[in-house]
């Protein structure tokens with residue numbers, strides 16, 4: 001047996017409705033990694049409805065090695081009125097642990113950057129937890145930490161309260 005057989009190259013493809021179980025599994029894996037194992041209330045069915053229907057709310061790229069899925073990036077679209085251009089917001093990026101540091105996520109991000117350039121999108125944004133070593137990965141790729149902007153969110157009871165008539 002030849003234990004020096006070449007490792008198959010990583011390929012990247014657009015996710016389709018047939019991938020919703022995989023997208024869901026990877027999202028749950030990422031949520032667990034981020035210490036929020038119960039945060040994913042989406043289901044494969046809701047992913048099919050919201051990502052692959054008439055008005056898709058997100059898209060995803062899947063990385064494969066030798067035909068086996070090894071990672072994904074899931075993203076939504078935004079728009080900058082200042083630059084009159086669309087942008088991409090990364091919701092999830094995940095590489096299976098045994099494939100890390102092998103260029104899988106770089107291949108995913110390169111494909112995403114190519115889509116941006118081809119379509120005239122001006123930027124890629126994301127949020128990352130302060131303790132996550134993925135920060136070094138983003139910085140390696142050229143992402144900049146925007147230090148003077150802080151994320152704010154209105155949700156749950158606070159959202160209901162503001163929406164309620166006084």
Ligand SMILES: CC(C)(COP(=O)(O)OP(=O)(O)OC[C@H]1O[C@@H](n2cnc3c(N)ncnc32)[C@H](O)[C@@H]1OP(=O)(O)O)[C@@H](O)C(=O)NCCC(=O)NCCS
Nearest residue numbers: 093094095100101102103104105106128133134136137140
């Ligand atoms: C972050 C993550 C997606 C990176 O995936 P990966 O496939 O291992 O990354 P790559 O091998 O493509 O690395 C690309 C570059 O970043 C560097 N890099 C990757 N992970 C790094 C780390 N933890 N620390 C320092 N550098 C890192 C690599 O050395 C590589 O540099 P090079 O191309 O100059 O050699 C992966 O570690 C992961 O899935 N982490 C858990 C999920 C997660 O944190 N997602 C982000 C949520 S915000």
